[in-house]
Amino acid sequence: MKFLDEHAVRRLLQMDALIPAMEDALRALSSGGAVQPLRNVLSVPGQGGFFFTMPASVSGQLGAKLVTFYPDNKGVHTHHALILLFRQETGEPMAVMDGRLITEMRTAAVSAVATRLLARKDARSLAILGAGVQAKSHLEALRLIRPFEEVSVWSPNHGEAFAREHGVRAASSAEDAVLGADVIVVATTSRTPVLKGRWLKPGVHINTVGAPRPDWRELDDEALGRCRLYVEAREAASRESGDVIAAGHIFAELGEVIEGSRPGRQHPDDITLFKSVGVAVEDIASAGLVYRALMNAAQPQ
Template sequence: MVEGAPSTAAAISALRTSLLDGLDPEAGPPRSVVPVEQGQLLLMPAQWGSYAGVKLVTVAPGNAARGLPRIQGAYLLLDGGTLTPLALLDGIALTSVRTAAVSAVAADALAAPDASRVVVFGAGPQARSHIEALRSVRPVEDVVVVGRDVERTRAFADGVGARVGEAADVARADIVACCTTARTPLFDGSLLPATATVVAVGSHEPDAREVDGSTVGRSTVVVEAASAALQEAGDVVLAVQEGALDPGALVGLADLVRGRVQLPPGRPRLFKSVGMAWEDLVVAAAHYEAARA
């Protein structure tokens, strides 16, 4: 068992480097989703460079009422040449760090260099990880947290050096991070400034969304892989069904990082993440190598 969690900075660096080195997010096998009585079992295998690996994730929506994490799991890292098991990592810690790190890689390429005002929806582990990750790539000075439970949101905001706000605060945001389990839009997309960048990470189901058709329709939309987004990202799938988005207009994260994309001015920018197996592998391998060193 490899103890601890990868650092945010190391995860961001490893993910960016893998994309610059030619990793193709479209090439990996799709995530297997198996419905069970209390939720879902997710199986996420990947291979890249000298490593392979697989993450087993459990998603149990009812766990919140039990005081347990909604998402749990474990990651098995393998030698790429022999498929010999090398390490077992905490799936919760890995997922928390890598999700925010992917968002930070995208935000670093999308957000204005002086972006300092951040609105975060959610008050859980992903909200916390995203605040840390965004602070590492932009000069964040003002963080507003929006949550459903007033007391929990206030306690969370106090703990991360933020203040409690409301959905309408997106009208003054440079970056908006959606880190919730919501199945319907969190805010009115018409309020977004044309200079805003939105990252949405909360759902991987085609009938759930955190952002509305207005947000998607107004924005340049970046995804990890178009094939995964059109299958799993409700924010994308529903906008396509509504006629708010042309699937051919989706921008891949790899092309964005490699500088192959010209971002049109005067439009918000949206990064929609569903979480992919290559991300776990890259971050797990970097953490394994750091632990060995």
């Protein structure tokens, strides 16, 4: 059985390969080619943290992610995880690998899939609300999908430092960041709305990956009312996302758009919203990609 720490995962996992792997996993999820139950959630007594168990079988890969989410962590990541892979034919354990980086990268890769499917082809400006690991990972992934000429970032604490590090514009406010943007990423730790509907221009596409609890929100009611809503999995999003619960409807799963059973963008002025809650098939497909890269690297040249 192999054990891979975060350094090993980082060496083996590449964003340009991860994006099509996430597309395949989402197609399988919506077409019946994958099996995953709703994640089980344990509230950690007295700590304000959460412990999730996320098993899945997808494309011949079997495994589970064990992940903690401590939203109030300071100076240490809010998410930590392990992913376990098993041989589907026999149930034998094959690998245990660090899942923190996989969670970070697959979230952005799925947003990249959504952006390819839903954003206007002529999208050239990107706004990011948040300046943590998801902001960095989304900047990398979305630049592989659209040739952004302008990138703005806003965060109440670290926006200017992020902008200096990545050579983008530091916005003075969330409104300043998103006004006129073609694509918006909302990746915050906020439990109340940070994106207002009155700021959105016709034709914008939004990826939102924060607010992972039923009573948390990243978008206000006006924003939700103006958007056509896409998710990874209807049941998971309807139970876990405060934004989806408030919206009251889901237009389609991304996998349905990939397989062609539901439409993506239908008009240049459509406002499209992809709300990600993160699902187990993404983690297991990502871990399978890492494992195959490890085995290929071990083959004699």
